Amino acid sequence: MGIAAWMTPGAIAPIWTPPLNQDRNYPHQVLESAQVEDIPLIGDVKDGILNRVVLIKHDPDESYLVDPYTNAVLRAATEEEKEQIGTSPYAMESYGRPADHQLMLTFDDGPDALYTPELLDLLSREKVPATFFVIGKSAVKHPDVLERTIREGHLVANHTMTHLDFDTNTDLRNREELVGTDHVLRATAGYATRLFRIPEGDPDNNALALLQSQQLGYLHIDMDVDTRDWGYQPGQSIEVPALDGRGHVVLMHDGGGDRSETVKMVETLIAQAKSQGYTFSTVAPLIPSEYMPIKDVPPTIADRATLGALQLIWVIPNKLVGWLFWFGVGSLTIMSIFYVFLALANQYVQTRRKWPAFSDEEWPFVSVVLPVYNEEVVIQRTLSALRASDYPSSQLEVIVVNDGSTDDTLSILQEYARDWLRLRVYDQPNGGKSSASNRGIKYAKGEIVVTLDGDTIFEPQTIRMLVRHFVVRNRKGKQIGAVAGHIKVGNRRNILTAWQSLEYISGICVTRMAEGFAGAISIVPGACAAWRREVLLAAGGYSEETMAEDADLTLAIQHLGYGVAQENRAVAWTEAPMTIRSLAKQRLRWTYGNIQALRKHHKMILRPRYKMLGMVALPYALLSLLVPLLFMPLTVVVAALSIIDGNWQSVALFATFVAMIHMVISIIAIAMVREKSWHLLVVPIYRLIYEPLRAYLLYASLIRVIKGRVVGWNKVERTNSVVSPSAT
Secondary structure (H helix, E strand, C coil): HHHHHHHHHHHCCCCCCCCCCCCCHHHHHHHCCCHHHCCCEEEECCCCCCCEEEEEEECCCCCEEEECCCCCCEEEECCHHHHHHHCCCCEEECCCCCCCCEEEEEEEEEEECCCHHHHHHHHHCCCCCCEEEEEHHHHHHHHHHHHHHHHCCCEECCCCCCCHHHHHHHHHHHHHHHHHHHHHHHHHHEEECCEECCCCHHHCCHHHHHHHHHHCEEEECCCCCCCHHHHHCCCCCCCCCCCCCEEEEEEEEEECCCHHHHHHHHHHHHHHHCCCCEEEEHHHCCHHHHHECCCCCCHHHHHHHHHHHHHHHHHHHHHHHHHHHHHHHHHHHHHHHHHHHHHHHHHHHHHHHCCCCCEEEEHCEEEEEEEECCCCCCHHHHHHHHHHHCCCHHEEEEEEEEECCCCCCCHHHHHHHHHHEEEEEEECCCHHHHHHHHHHHHHHCCCCCEECCCCCEEEEECCHHHHHHHHHCCCCCCEEEEEECCCCECCCCCHHHHHHHHHHHHHHHHHHHHHHHHCCCCCCCCCCEEEEHHHHHHHHCEEEEEEECHHHHHHHHHHHCCCEEEEEEEEEEEECCCCCCHHHHHHHHHHHHHHHHHHHHHHCCCCCHHHHHHHHHHHHHHHHHHHHHHHHHHHHHHHHHHHHHHCCHHHHHHHHHHHHHHHHHHHHHHHCCCCHHHHHHHHHHHHHHHHHHHHHEEEEEEEEHCCCCCCCCCCCCCCCCCCCCCCC
């Protein structure tokens, strides 16, 4: 801040300083001394290319034109001009005209990365010099093009920093648009120029712009032939201006839009002009010597500071976003192909795996642990689905822990237990989901513990599909510690739940299947999972320190050296949030909990001991949090500015690419589990929900990390809206 405070005065101070009347209000004071709409236009009004506002010194016999900023008498007014001036205290003078058969080509709004080089190539071939009125912002973005323009002998002039309208901006902004551009030209190309053209021209109606530029030491350059090339659509031929043998200054544009037709028109104009005996020149023959541009000017600290500050605004963010764009494209492509390949490989292995048949006695004893809190709306359906399981009833018990529910959950459980002897119900004061789960595990008699949520509907085969992985040894010879089931959305009733349904399908069928094949599953969802009880106890059960207790436990189990598997035939139907508010509440708990789990198990990251989990899955999960957290605001701002500037193609290209990748993944995932194809209709709008939600979750989670805030159940309100195909 100290360095900025030291450099700022030099960066905003005028570079060319006339000796008099430097108060910022002076131009307004001059114009207020008469009606500016009636300003007399004197001099070579028809053909004069240079323009300035002059004060009128009225003597009894003569009227003199006086420079407002030096008090120098420029000349006496002619008799005709005296009549035009009358008693006006000021006038606008035009002077300086090209010689006959002399053509001065001028180009505004560059430099442009595409069209300016094309024009320079053409001018070089034809040996035609030109004058370029550059936008400071474009010079900051394309300094190499600016340097080439100067190197090849063309004249460069100031066209303000952002092509602003002088009448609609503050005096300070107007001044800095000129001074800042001057600093940029000096810092990028060692080039100092006092030549200036008003954006959109028309000096006759821009007296304020003339007075303010004169006050800063600049000379205004107009034109007399306007090709109006900016008004033509791409592909529409631009009319070549007719030549009459007189000298002309021609206005064209090398930036600010598609200038391909301008390039074509310039080529034709040069050919026609040469055939009529015209010679070409920059505007130099019209310029007084003291206003001629200077090359090889050593940049000052103020010049470099101005350029550096503007690069931070206009260049570095775009380069960073460009890097992020290609990083996003590259990582998404590589990881998508990698995960799809592994998922298909896992699917191939699973579909061809031969499972032995077991008698009822050969199946291990299983304890289903169900923690509940205020589940009166759904608990009976959940228990009925468990009761319909095809797992041998003699090898099964169900333990429900009521965590201090304030509704009728406990009474419903107790009533159900009277009719189903396999059900045991425990009640405790409210302590949270992890506390209730751990109590159930404590009382469990089974070798295997199966967990689910209060709203989860198991299909009949689900428990058997989960448990069989513990009976048959893992294909890699590793003892299984946990098995993740396939959770599906059971209330597909609106766009939001349809979106979640596709998310569950693609996330489980591709991501977790791939991680399962590589031994790198990072989350076994407690809503449909099976655990070896001795491993649960060795890992300390569900942690009460994190909100994603299942992710925490999954990493803890693998830290102990046990394997984790994915079983797609173990299907559970869950109730997804049906409103944005409830979805955000649920995902905030998950996101914050996953951050807690990654932080807690950070020593597993990039450790070869944990193979793909430590070297790929966890680092990628960490990057997926950190990169958006750090760069998402910048990316959004730059993308918005790109769209505003008309450069929407790159944003659309990236969005299309992401949608195509997601479409491929979704097709594969739906085919793997034979889901309904209507899910593919969600793909085009998937990111419209996902990106705003992700932004909210990341920054809301960051706030919670800073506050160290932990909440209890934070569960979604139940509506009993799950529809399970197996139940119907």
